[in-house]
Amino acid sequence: MKIRLSIPLVITLIFSSFIYKFSYSGKPWQNKPQQIPGKVECEFYDLGGEGVAYHDSDSINNGSGKLNPANGNYLNEFRMKEGVDISYTKSHDIDNNPYSKVFPKMDQLYVGWTKPGEWINYIVKVNRTAAYKVSLMYTANGDGTIALDVDGKEIAKDLKITSTHNDLDTVKWRQWHHWNKADSLTVVKLEKGIHVLTLQVMTNGNMNFDYLEFK
Numbered sequence: 001m002k003i004r005l006s007i008p009l010v011i012t013l014i015f016s017s018f019i020y021k022f023s024y025s026g027k028p029w030q031n032k033p034q035q036i037p038g039k040v041e042c043e044f045y046d047l048g049g050e051g052v053a054y055h056d057s058d059s060i061n062n063g064s065g066k067l068n069p070a071n072g073n074y075l076n077e078f079r080m081k082e083g084v085d086i087s088y089t090k091s092h093d094i095d096n097n098p099y100s101k102v103f104p105k106m107d108q109l110y111v112g113w114t115k116p117g118e119w120i121n122y123i124v125k126v127n128r129t130a131a132y133k134v135s136l137m138y139t140a141n142g143d144g145t146i147a148l149d150v151d152g153k154e155i156a157k158d159l160k161i162t163s164t165h166n167d168l169d170t171v172k173w174r175q176w177h178h179w180n181k182a183d184s185l186t187v188v189k190l191e192k193g194i195h196v197l198t199l200q201v202m203t204n205g206n207m208n209f210d211y212l213e214f215k
Contacts, residue, residue: 024052024121024196025048026047026048026053026121026123026196027047027123028046028047028122028123029044029045029046029047030044033123033125033194034122034125035124035125035127036124036125036127036190036214037127037128037130037132037214037215038213039211039212039213039214040122040124040197040211040212040213040214041109041210041211042110042120042209042210042211042212043078043079043109044122045084045111045120045121045122046121046122046123046196048121049082049083050083052121053120054083054084054118054119054120054121055118055119056083056084056085056118057115057117058083059083060083060085061079061080061081061082061083061084061085061086062085062112063085063086063087063088063113064077064078064085064086065080065081066080067087068087068088075088075107075109078109084120085112085113085114086109086110086111086112087109087110087112088107088109088110089104089105089106089179089210090106090107091106095177097169097177099164099168099169099174099178100164100177100178100179100180101164101178101179101180102137102179102180102181103179104210108210110208110209111208111209112176112207112208114201114205114206114207114208114209115201115205116201116202116203116204117201118200118201118205119198119199119201120198120199121198122197122198122199123194123195123196124195125193125194125195126190126192126193126194126195127192128192129189129190129191130189130190131187131188131189132189132190132214132215133184133186133187133214133215134148134185134187134212134213134214135181135182135183135184135185135215136181136182136209136211136212136213137179137180137181137209137211137213138161138164138179138182138207138208138210139176139177139178139179139180139208140162140163140164140165140180140204140207141164141165141175141176141206141207142163142165142204142206143160143161143163143204144161144163144201144202144203144204144205144206144207145158145160145161145202145203145204146161146200146201146202146207147159147200148186148188148199148200149197149198149200150190150195150197150198151195151196152198155189156188158202159185159186161182162180162182164180165178166178177208179210190214199212
C-alpha cells in the first residue's frame, strides 16, 4: 500500500525540521560537523552544555578527572568539566581483554556510564542523500536499547544493543569492557545537508559508545 502525503503536510514536515535546526543553539565540536558517510565519534558531541548539547543524569564526568586522574594528560582530562561521562580504551588486559568480540583501538575515547533517559547531540554533514546502514562500536553489561533522532524527529527506535556480558570473566568491573560491533544495527534514510543527530539511551544503560558508523 502506498502512502500519499498531502502537500500541506509535506510543507509542515519540512518547515518543522527547518525550525528545529535554526532554533538549536548547540555548536559542533571544534566547529567541524562530523561527516556522513563515515564515523560519528561519540565523544565529539556538540558544545552547548546540559539540556542543549546533551542530557546526563548528573553533572559529574565519571571518567575524565575522576576515574582517570586529572594529571594534565589529554585523555585523562578530556571534557572533564562537562556532564557526559568519558573514558578511553586501555591496554594491560583492560579493553584488550580476551572476552572482547571485536578489539578496539587503544587510547580511543568513548562515552560511558550511560543511563536510560540520557541523550547526546551531534551536528553532522550528510554529503549525499541515501539509505545508510548504521553500525555501533560498543560494550553493554546487559541488553539495552537506543534510539536515533534527526532534527528532532525519531528515525530509528528500540534498537537492541546485545549484551557483551560474559560469565566466564570473573573480573567484575571488566564486564563493562567487553567490546563488540553491531554491524547492521539499522538502515536510515538521510537527506543531504546539515542536520542534528541525537543518540538516546532508552533502556538499561550500562553501555559504552565508541562510534556510530554510517555506510
